[in-house]
Amino acid sequence: MKWFERRKRVEKESKRKEIPDGFWIKCDGCGEILYKKEIMKNLMVCPKCNYHFRIDSSIYESILLDEESFKAEDENLAPSDPLRFRNYPEKVKKAQKKTSLNDAIICGQGKIEGRDIEICIMDFNFIGGSMGSVVGEKVKRAIQRASGLELPLVIVSATGGARMHEGILSLMQMAKTATALNKLNTPFISILTHPTTAGVLASYASLGDVIIAEPGALIGFAGPRVIQQTIKKELPEGFQRSEFMLGHGLVDMVVHRKDLRETVNILLGHLC
Numbered sequence: 001m002k003w004f005e006r007r008k009r010v011e012k013e014s015k016r017k018e019i020p021d022g023f024w025i026k027c028d029g030c031g032e033i034l035y036k037k038e039i040m041k042n043l044m045v046c047p048k049c050n051y052h053f054r055i056d057s058s059i060y061e062s063i064l065l066d067e068e069s070f071k072a073e074d075e076n077l078a079p080s081d082p083l084r085f086r087n088y089p090e091k092v093k094k095a096q097k098k099t100s101l102n103d104a105i106i107c108g109q110g111k112i113e114g115r116d117i118e119i120c121i122m123d124f125n126f127i128g129g130s131m132g133s134v135v136g137e138k139v140k141r142a143i144q145r146a147s148g149l150e151l152p153l154v155i156v157s158a159t160g161g162a163r164m165h166e167g168i169l170s171l172m173q174m175a176k177t178a179t180a181l182n183k184l185n186t187p188f189i190s191i192l193t194h195p196t197t198a199g200v201l202a203s204y205a206s207l208g209d210v211i212i213a214e215p216g217a218l219i220g221f222a223g224p225r226v227i228q229q230t231i232k233k234e235l236p237e238g239f240q241r242s243e244f245m246l247g248h249g250l251v252d253m254v255v256h257r258k259d260l261r262e263t264v265n266i267l268l269g270h271l272c
């Protein structure tokens with residue numbers, strides 16, 4: 001009997017080992033344990049509670065654009081370390097290895113239903129999608145290209161804000177991108193995903209002709225914890241989430257990820 005029990009346990013353990021890492025995923029919205037392959041088919045949205053998992057720039061590229069239509073620009077721009085900030089070069093190297101990107105954004109041209117657009121997609125996996133000199137410069141160049149080529153511009157944001165490792169040079173990108181947008185002569189659709197906060201929200205992300213947010217995304221300048229500690233008051237339910245921001249006029253539409261592409265296409269049809 002003891003032999004039998006022991007054998008059973010070993011089998012169970014070996015079975016567990018066959019399951020690769022990341023096979024299951026816990027939903028941050030409802031706590032349900034979900035089969036990752038199923039969630040991936042559902043564009044990384046929980047079928048139970050509609051929670052939108054954070055996804056990387058390459059997945060947004062495939063969701064939004066016609067297949068293999070994306071042509072990246074300025075891919076080789078990579079950050080330097082102007083302030084000699086402690087561990088910054090190591091952090092950058094690690095992020096580059098993890099994401100196969102040179103910085104936290106991809107920019108270039110692509111097509112939506114055959115229509116040419118200029119598009120930028122931020123990647124939160126690269127140091128929290130933070131905006132340093134490279135992100136700012138790439139966004140500025142994308143805006144200028146959109147003007148020059150007379151293409152509509154779409155920017156997908158996913159960011160904690162300016163990159164502290166580049167100090168004032170990061171903050172300068174706010175003015176630089178906002179000034180460039182001021183001269184843009186084509187429509188600009190800004191898509192806010194979870195989270196879009198601080199210096200990026202306070203510059204190009206909130207300057208879209210139409211601002212779309214994914215459901216449940218955190219959108220704000222200072223985060224809710226900082227605000228609560230400052231004003232010492234309980235914050236309303238859903239504070240700074242997409243739906244709250246829609247009700248308060250900062251966002252024009254809240255759109256489910258599966259409808260993003262069609263919505264952008266319809267809007268461009270009206271705007272272009």
Ligand SMILES: [Zn+2]
Pocket residue numbers: 027028029030031032046047048049050051
């Ligand atoms: Zn869920």
